[in-house]
Amino acid sequence: MGHPTASRMLRPMQVSNTRARSDIQRPAGLFARVDARELLFRGLVTAVAIGLVLLVALMIYELAHEALPAIRKFGVGFLWSTDWNPPKERFGALPFIAGTLVTSLLALAFATAIGVGAAVFLVEFAPGWLRVPLSYTIELLAAIPSVVYGLWGVFVLGPWIQHTAGPFLLRYFAWVPFVDGPALGVGILAAVLILTIMILPTIVAISREVIAAVPRSQREGILALGATRWEMIRIAVLPYARSGVLGAAILGLARAIGETLAVALVIGNSTAIPHSIFSPAYTMASVIANQFREVENDMHRAALIYIGLLLLLITLLVNAIARALVWRVTRGQSTTVIE
């Protein structure tokens, strides 16, 4: 889903300049008059902008309202109950919360390790002729629709896990906790791999920006002290870029948590708590995608909307933290990440 850094290219170089002076008022003199149309125009665009804030509030209210029957009946216990039984109208969200946490945190770990490495490569190692085409290709990865990742997951990644990766892991790594058969193809591992691929562009793009923003003098200083290139990166570059990279990771996490169809196609759809990396499971978003159209009763629908409300609140929180971190590093510039 999306284009991580269109904004970087869209970003004006001289923004801060323009901004600083952009409020110069028209001279108010003898011929100035109160222009009703000026007030009208300003009021109109302001109203629309405030409307966006109200929209987010309305979303929270509306989901809470529709989830009310489930909230009344199950309360906070909904969060840790594992019982998901639509015909008997008993609902608990723990299997989905667990599935979401496990898949998105694992994907985040993989994607951060690879993504920050790739960002360092792009900024510090890649020769000039490679830098632009490589960044460009990574950004295109973000433009491929979620459902296409899912299709690829079903027909390519799933069978590969079932026939190649799964048996290999079970044979040589069965002693590792949570590596436990059978490898069905669909399940936690497939979802983790798909999510890793999908959030990589976000993490690479933002990390690259914050790493590139580390002042040159910082690098030169430590090189002059005799550091190797890796020591320079470890001591002078990464600590400086830390909070921005953290913001990038959290933004990636938000994407992974909200990702729906690609995951819905490969996670295997099971309401049991996953016990192995090959277990079929469900995430909060994918259970909504798969069950909402065929709800068995009103309580089932309210419970799914309850999950949707939790998902909304979690992603709002995670996004707010991430934006705040990235904003602090980039000083308010270049924060639109078109996802």
Place this chain on the structure above:
Amino acid sequence: MIAISAADRRRRSIIDTIATGLIVAAGIGVIVPLFAILIFIFFKGLPALSLDLFTQNPGPTGVPGGGVKNAIVGSLVLLLLAMAMGLPLAIAAGIYLAEYGRSRLGFAIRFVVDVLAGIPSITIGIFVYTVIVLPMGRFSAFAGGVALALIMLPIVARVTEEMLLLVPQITREAAYALGVPKWRTIITVVVPGAASGIITGIVLAAARVAGEAAPLLFTALGNNFYSRDVLRPIDALPLRIFTYATGPFDYQHEQAWASAFVLVMLVLALSVLARAAIQRRAR
């Protein structure tokens, strides 16, 4: 004075080599999945491509043949609806942020717009279901258009803001000097000056929502038949891929790959074009 022994120096140099190797591997490895996916879309999608795909509607389930014309048309209808509803609001919000948004309120709104961009599309789908589908009593292309519009809103608003800020201040001052009021300056000088950038941003946003299926599941719903009626359920290319990917029949899988090929080519073409335009402007 710190003495550096030869062994110490060698150890550091080995660590440096290992770290460099890992970093280069990450840099190269990150594009492997893209090629893995593109190769399969080509080799599975291209052979399954046929004229029928574009000219026929889906046949009865289980009968090979037919096409996805209804889904292609449906996607276009949804995109037009989303743009008609979303763009005026998004551009107005962008104008506010760029021209009037230097206050504390503007900062807060900018933050909320960024956060809005991060809301999962499935949640937007449920929201539109509760505010439009339930009161209307039916799934409809209109509801699907609203869902897609909500996804486009924050993207286009922020791009508009950034493009308007690119217009040199001196242009505004020239208009003021001629006695043109601020609101009219914005409409007749600033926005036209930024138009090509804004349009590029709109194309990127359109490419993004053209691939969205999650927000359509409970709004546009999907439809096995050809429909252009705004008040009825309508099909979309991503929805069709989702349905066929989970279907039991081989012909469905083939058409899913062919549809994915069409969708990816469309989305990549739009992205590449838009990016080329941005780069030309940046120079």
